[in-house]
Amino acid sequence: MKGLIRAGAVVGFALMSVGAAPNWLVTVSKTDGGHLLGNPNAKVKLTTFESYTCPHCADFEKEAGAELRISFVQSGKVSLEVRHALRDPVDLTAAMLTECVAPGKFFATHQAIFRNFDQIARTLTTSTKAQQDRWYGQDKAAARRAIASDFGFYPIVASQGLTRAQADQCLNNNALAKRLAEQDRADEEKYNITGTPSFAINGVRLIATYQWSLLKPQLDARL
Structure with a gap:
């Protein structure tokens, strides 16, 4: 059956057979400030705050990706919520595009952008002044379109x-750009985000945890 729509809350996008166990690896829900993969009622709720221009975030996605989903999310015991951390107009541009694909394709788009991180890093380090002037131009919409073109989005x-x-x-x-920027500021204040990636479990930000090897034992300990 199709996922149910709950007013103002979670929108499910999974397809499953009547009576069959849910496939949490394709169950995507929109939250009040992000996207959630897996069981919305999971015992352990992991939230990640990631920036698309952050090399450590790219490393985390590479190291954690398959294991986090298969060993934790698939069981229904852990859910994964991704929230945007915006450091610059490049982050904002990428984040906006992930918000505009079909909601069920958010996580595939999120991972695809990080798989393209080498191009992002290369463009950042080899960009010309003319390119940078376009990225930071007064016409913000035109600036975002230039970024999307230059960075291969x-x-x-x-x-x-x-x-x-x-x-x-x-x-x-x-309006979308403003909403994402406001959400980013609200998350920074609520969770005291000082760097990326940052993680929270059941609403509590983890201290000194910036990579999968440090996060995984903390998930295991809560199961």
């Missing part, structure tokens, strides 16, 4: 079903 979201015209419409949405 358009092909990534196209592979997830978002056309170039739809992507541009997304990046022109100043």
